[in-house]
Amino acid sequence: MNVALTPFLRRSLRTHCRAGKTYLIRGGMLLAMLASVASAQVTARFIGAPGLVLFSSIVWISAFLICLGGPAYFASIITEEKEQMTLGLLKMTGLRPVSILLGKSTSQMLGAIALLLVQLPFTVLSITLGGVSLPQVTAAYLALVAHLVFVTNLGLVCSVVCRRSRRAATLTVVLLLAFYFVPPLAAAVLGTTPGGLLDWAQQASVFARRRAVLTTGFSGSAVGFQVLSNLALGAFFFVLAWAGFERFTRTVEVPAARRARALRRTWGLRLFGPGRAWKNALAWKDFHFMVGGKGMLLLKFILYGLLLGGIARAVDPLGVSMNAEEFGAMAIQLMLFIGFIEVTLCSSRVFGTERKWGTLSSVMILPKRTWQIAYAKVAGCLLALLPTLAWFCVGVGLAGDDFFEGLAWFFSEPFAYYAILQVVFFWHLVAYFSLVLRRGGLLLAFAVCLFGNWLSLVVFFLLGEWAAAGGLILALLGLMAFVHYRILRRLELLAAAE
Amino acid sequence: MTKTDDGTDAVVQVRGLCYSYKTTPALKGVAFSVAEQCIHGFVGPNGAGKTTTLKILATLLKPQGGQALVFGLDVKRRYRQVRRRIGFMPDHSGLYQDMTVFECLDFFAAAYGLRGGRRDRAVGDLLELTDMAGRKDSLVKGLSRGMMQRLNLARALVHDPDLLLLDEPASGLDPRARIELTEILRELSRMGKTVFISSHILSELADLCDSVTIIDRGVVKYSGSVRGLHSLTGEHASYVVTLEDEHPPTQEALEGLEGVLSVTKVEGQSSYRLAFDRSKTDTNAILRAVLESGGRLASFREDTRVLSQAFMELTEPGVP
Numbered sequence A: 001m002n003v004a005l006t007p008f009l010r011r012s013l014r015t016h017c018r019a020g021k022t023y024l025i026r027g028g029m030l031l032a033m034l035a036s037v038a039s040a041q042v043t044a045r046f047i048g049a050p051g052l053v054l055f056s057s058i059v060w061i062s063a064f065l066i067c068l069g070g071p072a073y074f075a076s077i078i079t080e081e082k083e084q085m086t087l088g089l090l091k092m093t094g095l096r097p098v099s100i101l102l103g104k105s106t107s108q109m110l111g112a113i114a115l116l117l118v119q120l121p122f123t124v125l126s127i128t129l130g131g132v133s134l135p136q137v138t139a140a141y142l143a144l145v146a147h148l149v150f151v152t153n154l155g156l157v158c159s160v161v162c163r164r165s166r167r168a169a170t171l172t173v174v175l176l177l178a179f180y181f182v183p184p185l186a187a188a189v190l191g192t193t194p195g196g197l198l199d200w201a202q203q204a205s206v207f208a209r210r211r212a213v214l215t216t217g218f219s220g221s222a223v224g225f226q227v228l229s230n231l232a233l234g235a236f237f238f239v240l241a242w243a244g245f246e247r248f249t250r251t252v253e254v255p256a257a258r259r260a261r262a263l264r265r266t267w268g269l270r271l272f273g274p275g276r277a278w279k280n281a282l283a284w285k286d287f288h289f290m291v292g293g294k295g296m297l298l299l300k301f302i303l304y305g306l307l308l309g310g311i312a313r314a315v316d317p318l319g320v321s322m323n324a325e326e327f328g329a330m331a332i333q334l335m336l337f338i339g340f341i342e343v344t345l346c347s348s349r350v351f352g353t354e355r356k357w358g359t360l361s362s363v364m365i366l367p368k369r370t371w372q373i374a375y376a377k378v379a380g381c382l383l384a385l386l387p388t389l390a391w392f393c394v395g396v397g398l399a400g401d402d403f404f405e406g407l408a409w410f411f412s413e414p415f416a417y418y419a420i421l422q423v424v425f426f427w428h429l430v431a432y433f434s435l436v437l438r439r440g441g442l443l444l445a446f447a448v449c450l451f452g453n454w455l456s457l458v459v460f461f462l463l464g465e466w467a468a469a470g471g472l473i474l475a476l477l478g479l480m481a482f483v484h485y486r487i488l489r490r491l492e493l494l495a496a497a498e
Numbered sequence B: 001m002t003k004t005d006d007g008t009d010a011v012v013q014v015r016g017l018c019y020s021y022k023t024t025p026a027l028k029g030v031a032f033s034v035a036e037q038c039i040h041g042f043v044g045p046n047g048a049g050k051t052t053t054l055k056i057l058a059t060l061l062k063p064q065g066g067q068a069l070v071f072g073l074d075v076k077r078r079y080r081q082v083r084r085r086i087g088f089m090p091d092h093s094g095l096y097q098d099m100t101v102f103e104c105l106d107f108f109a110a111a112y113g114l115r116g117g118r119r120d121r122a123v124g125d126l127l128e129l130t131d132m133a134g135r136k137d138s139l140v141k142g143l144s145r146g147m148m149q150r151l152n153l154a155r156a157l158v159h160d161p162d163l164l165l166l167d168e169p170a171s172g173l174d175p176r177a178r179i180e181l182t183e184i185l186r187e188l189s190r191m192g193k194t195v196f197i198s199s200h201i202l203s204e205l206a207d208l209c210d211s212v213t214i215i216d217r218g219v220v221k222y223s224g225s226v227r228g229l230h231s232l233t234g235e236h237a238s239y240v241v242t243l244e245d246e247h248p249p250t251q252e253a254l255e256g257l258e259g260v261l262s263v264t265k266v267e268g269q270s271s272y273r274l275a276f277d278r279s280k281t282d283t284n285a286i287l288r289a290v291l292e293s294g295g296r297l298a299s300f301r302e303d304t305r306v307l308s309q310a311f312m313e314l315t316e317p318g319v320p
Helices: A005-018 A020-047 A050-074 A079-083 A087-092 A097-117 A120-129 A134-161 A165-190 A197-203 A206-213 A225-248 A261-267 A281-289 A293-318 A324-350 A352-357 A360-364 A370-399 A401-412 A415-436 A441-463 A465-497 B050-057 B079-085 B101-111 B116-129 B145-157 B175-190 B202-206 B226-232 B248-256 B283-292 B304-314
Strands: B009-021 B024-035 B039-043 B065-070 B086-089 B163-167 B194-199 B211-216 B219-225 B236-243 B260-265 B271-277 B297-302
Touching: A005 A097, A020 A050, A020 A097, A020 A120, A020 A441, A050 A097, A050 A120, A050 A134, A050 A165, A050 A206, A050 A441, A079 A087, A079 A165, A097 A134, A097 A225, A120 A134, A134 A165, A134 A206, A134 A225, A165 A197, A197 A206, A197 A225, A206 A225, A281 A293, A281 A370, A281 B101, A293 A324, A293 A370, A324 A352, A324 A370, A324 A401, A324 A415, A324 A441, A352 A360, A352 A415, A360 A370, A360 A465, A370 A401, A370 A465, A401 A415, A415 A441, A415 A465, A441 A465, B009 B050, B009 B194, B024 B050, B024 B065, B024 B194, B024 B211, B039 B050, B039 B175, B039 B202, B050 B065, B050 B163, B050 B194, B079 B086, B086 B145, B101 B116, B101 B145, B116 B145, B145 B163, B145 B175, B175 B194, B194 B202, B202 B211, B202 B304, B211 B226, B211 B304, B219 B226, B219 B304, B236 B248, B236 B283, B248 B260, B248 B271, B248 B283, B283 B297
Parallel strands: B024 B219, B039 B194, B039 B211, B086 B163, B163 B194
Antiparallel strands: B009 B024, B009 B065, B211 B219, B236 B271, B236 B297, B260 B271
């Protein structure tokens, strides 16, 4: 069989070698490892077994990285060829579908394994430090590789089925979340019996396996159920991708000249249509064409209301009856969480979509300053938060004094301002990375903030609460101003490069 | 406003313009000017620096050396005033695919600060000018390449700019769409707009443009009238006479005309390519000779091969 692994692997290696982000990611991984060493040193003073602590965090970081970065990385295996219109050319070379799938997925997977290799010196260090045995290391790495095979092939299926990388990545995330969270949730509600289906499903998780393997005195087999099940699932998804390859890649999809179904439905009604452009035309455009417009606002308002009502009703049979204040508190917390997610998504799209559509040059040539253009766009996107804000206000109204007391307590904490600023900084980073990277910007912003948090903890221990908060706030403000400037410069550069 | 070399008002004045992409120089002291209300062609092979120059004039790139003035305004310092007076059409779509044609124009009109009746009139007029009124409710992503170019042109014109910067607008268009676009550009010129149009095919612009600048590897090789290009290939004019059918006496008549240097029959066609000395004869005498010889004239045009020859002589072979 002509597997054609070599050309794909060679291309993948060349691409990775040329891309600066490869070195950034590996450097980031190295920094995370160094942070783990420092963390193990501190923790070992209290609980001992520094080797085990270090190895435990190495495995956790790896598993987390595969879960978080895998969807973005592997879900583009085939979609990137579709987007670049090169899949047809690949098929014309006479390569069989299985060769294309195997060649591309293996080369991507080897790229990910290279990241695991970065950890090798640290793994050796953890064995030297003591507290972790060789069978534990073997079992943990087998678990990670099996998990990688599973995520790669899940991403591969989504990549075959979907037309765009973004959609494939979203589908992979949804399926992974279902894989990890549905069994424990179902077990919590329905109860579980040892050896039952739910019990097996929970054991297939790499996180469960990590816990088992890294228990002191682990004496189980290196090849556990998680390894076998993940490998089997990986093989199953590969076969699925192979079976569906011809069907889903038969035609080069030309986008139909129709609006998205939801927009067609709501914009058919005059009230929900975009109407004429506002005085602030950029805000009008982003409100109607990026975040869904008035129809989407109404839809979200109803959905959030149903969600709040549903939660209130769901806890009722458990004997927990909610009063108005409790409902208000729940609404506030839920809306803060939803608001955070919404702003994060807006941040990743507000400039990134202009870049994707190739419209930046048309926008940046408007007789306005760059920051005016950027803020007008942000304003349009923020209008999408109106339903969240409305339910938040309802929550504040119902919670009454509890809310204001909680607010006063929160702001009496020195780190409150730092926490808020960090969230705003995170949104800045997401927007910036959406202009720099084709994908994975959200993940990188998240990783940078996680690392920043770890650093801030060190500062906290060194300087004390108030001094640390003051210093960190100043540092964050400086960083935010820098990222802000970089976003504006990047917009100008990208507009000129189009 | 500054003046061109021949003393007319210059809409665009470029002096010693330099720009480099990292270590690769794209423009090396480019200098030319564009007179008011003319159609100016900006021609060069791929990688010559056309798009870089256009982007600098459109204020998207800042010059690293030299100066670019548009209506006497420095594009680096007074970019917002420049933007109000120019319309830029990039070589890619640059349009929102999910909008309808009307929404797209309405959005850009509003973004340029047009309000109420003024905006309605501008959008309506542009839909008429570009013959897109019948497609105003069509989604942009459903338009053909030709329609997309018309809409892009309308977008660039939405705020009634005095100068239009067009980056290879005819690229990828079929012959019919090219001719229709040329007609629109002529109409715009008649309306008093200055059109600065780039292309990598000189003969494509020869009939349309009043003046032309040829650039190669970041250096201007020629800037002036299209007719002036002929003098680069010698003192002789070159024309093509096409007859309805073969008629050998016409060739003899042309060869006998004073000042005619050569008459060559085009292989497989009833056409003759002739070169003549402008100081001794002119096109009227040639036409008269054709008709008096009994030849039935089908067409009489300047030989674009001469322009191509000039272009080849001015530009260097190979990839920059």
